Amino acid sequence: MKRNFTDGFRAGMAAAAGVLLLAGSAWAYPPAPHHVIFGMVRDELGDPLNITSAEVRLVTPDGRQIVTTVSPGLEAGVNYRLIVPMDAGITSDNYKPTALRPALPFTLKIKLGNVIYLPIELKGNYSALGVAGGLTRVDLTLGEDLDNDGLPDAWERLLIARAGGSLTLADIRPGDDFDQDGMSNLNEYLAGTYAFDPQDGFELAIVGFNAGAPLMEYVAISGRTYTIVKSTNLTTWTSVQFRVSAEGVGAPLRDSYLAADVRKVRVEVPVPGGAQGGIFFRALVK
Structure with missing residues (x-):
C-alpha cells in the first residue's frame, strides 16, 4: 500500500519521552x-x-x-x-x-x-x-536502549535482521527513513508499521461520499488510537468527529477509534452545511 504521510501525521504521534515542568509558584495552604x-x-x-x-x-x-x-x-x-x-x-x-x-x-x-x-x-x-x-x-x-537514541534495541535489531544483519544499532537512527517511504523510523515504530517495507504503512484514502460526507479508509493496527483532523488551508488543523461505518448508519459520532486488532476501517466525516472551498483531512495515530 502506498503511504500518504505528512507533517500533520508526525505531529499526532505520541512523544517518546516526557519533560516535566518545574514548580513556579507557592500555594496558599495544604493540600x-x-x-x-x-x-x-x-x-x-x-x-x-x-x-x-x-x-x-x-x-x-x-x-x-x-x-x-x-x-x-x-x-x-x-x-x-x-x-x-x-x-x-x-x-x-x-x-x-x-x-x-x-x-x-x-x-x-x-x-x-x-x-x-x-x-x-x-x-x-x-x-x-x-x-x-x-x-x-x-x-x-520497556526494553533496552544501549545507544540512547529513544528506539528500543529489540526493535532496531529486527530491522537490522531484515536488512541482512550487516548494520549496527548506531546505523538505525530515529529521524532517518530506512525504507525511504517518507516516514521516519521513529514514527514507523510508534505507528506499528514496517520500517523495512516501503509498501506497508499508513494511508488515509477517500473512497466515496455519503450525502456529501466523505468516506475514508485506513488500516488500523491493534492498540493504536486514531483521530481525524481537517483543514481548509493546510496550516491550521482541527479535530473532527467521525462515524465508523461498520457500526451502522445511526452509530454515534466519536472523537477517536481504538483498534482492537488489525483491520481496514472506513469512517464517515459529516461536513457542516454551507461549507465553502476545499477541505483537507488527515488521520493521526497515537
Missing part, C-alpha cells in the same frame, strides 16, 4: 491541587501495553510510591494516569504521607508480575515533579 502524570506505556516492539495487571509506579529517592495500573483505551493515546497528591510546602509536614512537593525528584517504574522495569526514557534520570494542579505527559517504553 495543593493534585498533579496528574499520564501517557502511553509501550513494549519494546512499540505496541501499547494492554496488560491491565501491569503497574506504573512513581518512586521518590526516599522510597515513597504512588501506584496506578495500565488501562488500555483510557483516552486517545493514553493507557495510564497517575494522580499525585501535592503539598503546599508551607508547613514542616505533609498533609498526608504520600503527598509530594513541587520540584521533588522522582522516577517512574513499570511492574509486570514480580519484575520491575525502568523505562528507557527515565534511566539515570530523576525528573522534577511539576506544579500543583498541572498535567504532565510522560510516555514510557
Whole structure:
C-alpha cells in the first residue's frame, strides 16, 4: 500500500519521552491541587501495553510510591494516569504521607508480575515533579536502549535482521527513513508499521461520499488510537468527529477509534452545511 504521510501525521504521534515542568509558584495552604502524570506505556516492539495487571509506579529517592495500573483505551493515546497528591510546602509536614512537593525528584517504574522495569526514557534520570494542579505527559517504553537514541534495541535489531544483519544499532537512527517511504523510523515504530517495507504503512484514502460526507479508509493496527483532523488551508488543523461505518448508519459520532486488532476501517466525516472551498483531512495515530 502506498503511504500518504505528512507533517500533520508526525505531529499526532505520541512523544517518546516526557519533560516535566518545574514548580513556579507557592500555594496558599495544604493540600495543593493534585498533579496528574499520564501517557502511553509501550513494549519494546512499540505496541501499547494492554496488560491491565501491569503497574506504573512513581518512586521518590526516599522510597515513597504512588501506584496506578495500565488501562488500555483510557483516552486517545493514553493507557495510564497517575494522580499525585501535592503539598503546599508551607508547613514542616505533609498533609498526608504520600503527598509530594513541587520540584521533588522522582522516577517512574513499570511492574509486570514480580519484575520491575525502568523505562528507557527515565534511566539515570530523576525528573522534577511539576506544579500543583498541572498535567504532565510522560510516555514510557520497556526494553533496552544501549545507544540512547529513544528506539528500543529489540526493535532496531529486527530491522537490522531484515536488512541482512550487516548494520549496527548506531546505523538505525530515529529521524532517518530506512525504507525511504517518507516516514521516519521513529514514527514507523510508534505507528506499528514496517520500517523495512516501503509498501506497508499508513494511508488515509477517500473512497466515496455519503450525502456529501466523505468516506475514508485506513488500516488500523491493534492498540493504536486514531483521530481525524481537517483543514481548509493546510496550516491550521482541527479535530473532527467521525462515524465508523461498520457500526451502522445511526452509530454515534466519536472523537477517536481504538483498534482492537488489525483491520481496514472506513469512517464517515459529516461536513457542516454551507461549507465553502476545499477541505483537507488527515488521520493521526497515537
